[in-house]
Amino acid sequence: MSEISAITVKGLIKSVATQEGELTILNGINMEVKQGESVAILGPSGSGKSTLLGLLAALDSPTSGEIVLDGEALQHMDEEGKAALRKRKVSFIFQSFMLVDTLNALENVMLPAELAGIDKAKEKAEAMLTRVGLSHRLTHFPNQLSGGEQQRVAIARAFICEPKVLFADEPTGNLDAANSQKVADMLFELNRESDTTLVLVTHDLVLAKRCERQLLMDSGELTEKSATSAQNESIESPVGLHSVEAS
Ligand SMILES: Nc1ncnc2c1ncn2[C@@H]1O[C@H](COP(=O)(O)OP(=O)(O)OP(=O)(O)O)[C@@H](O)[C@H]1O
Numbered sequence: 001m002s003e004i005s006a007i008t009v010k011g012l013i014k015s016v017a018t019q020e021g022e023l024t025i026l027n028g029i030n031m032e033v034k035q036g037e038s039v040a041i042l043g044p045s046g047s048g049k050s051t052l053l054g055l056l057a058a059l060d061s062p063t064s065g066e067i068v069l070d071g072e073a074l075q076h077m078d079e080e081g082k083a084a085l086r087k088r089k090v091s092f093i094f095q096s097f098m099l100v101d102t103l104n105a106l107e108n109v110m111l112p113a114e115l116a117g118i119d120k121a122k123e124k125a126e127a128m129l130t131r132v133g134l135s136h137r138l139t140h141f142p143n144q145l146s147g148g149e150q151q152r153v154a155i156a157r158a159f160i161c162e163p164k165v166l167f168a169d170e171p172t173g174n175l176d177a178a179n180s181q182k183v184a185d186m187l188f189e190l191n192r193e194s195d196t197t198l199v200l201v202t203h204d205l206v207l208a209k210r211c212e213r214q215l216l217m218d219s220g221e222l223t224e225k226s227a228t229s230a231q232n233e234s235i236e237s238p239v240g241l242h243s244v245e246a247s
């Protein structure tokens with residue numbers, strides 16, 4: 001793992017207007033993730049994990065605070081700038097897969113590569129799908145694929161542009177134990193090989209433990225802790241711990 005910063009977050013606040021008044025979802029988040037690191041974000045439902053992931057991936061804008069992604073400050077970027085940044089550097093695996101229903105597996109994986117103008121998109125997509133064990137499912141449409149297969153297509157799609165940072169929101173949330181294991185193996189394998197920074201949200205302690213660091217989100221506040229150890233004494237403290245400054 002390098003010492004180059006992949007993500008730097010300072011004083012991140014996200015508030016939204018609701019019928020009951022202003023709701024603060026994220027309440028002063030500070031975090032630092034190094035290039036090539038794998039980080040799990042754990043925490044109760046409704047604590048703000050997906051909101052944070054969306055902000056880090058430049059899919060949404062904060063109320064205040066700073067995010068620097070691979071050396072680029074998001075703060076003063078307009079929507080076009082953020083879209084360009086996402087295309088070049090970021091992939092996002094959504095819990096609900098978000099595959100395009102009218103495209104088959106191969107076309108779904110090719111799509112981001114074609115949009116990014118990458119050469120030999122079809123060959124690369126085919127290789128990536130073979131990699132995730134789906135060479136026999138290239139022409140299947142999403143509704144002709146199992147949940148685990150769809151998730152693997154989403155992973156192939158997320159990796160085809162060789163992102164600097166990969167965000168995954170509960171990537172194994174809808175999978176059975178066997179498929180969870182397969183998907184997680186793939187994430188870490190591809191993460192290691194391409195030095196991709198991996199930030200994932202999960203309720204799965206086994207998956208969280210495989211990451212180098214675990215962060216805990218609670219009521220919009222993020223702390224660095226071996227969140228898993230609180231619930232499982234046998235889990236050692238993660239190595240390569242970086243401190244999260246208190247806000
Ligand atoms: N646009 C919005 N308007 C109002 N409230 C919102 C909005 N977006 C999120 N929230 C609220 O903010 C809180 C955090 O939502 P978020 O989706 O980040 O939670 P989460 O930690 O990902 O939860 P889960 O584990 O259930 O996916 C929730 O209480 C949610 O209802």
Ligand SMILES: [Mg+2]
Binds near residue numbers: 049050
């Ligand atoms: Mg969520």
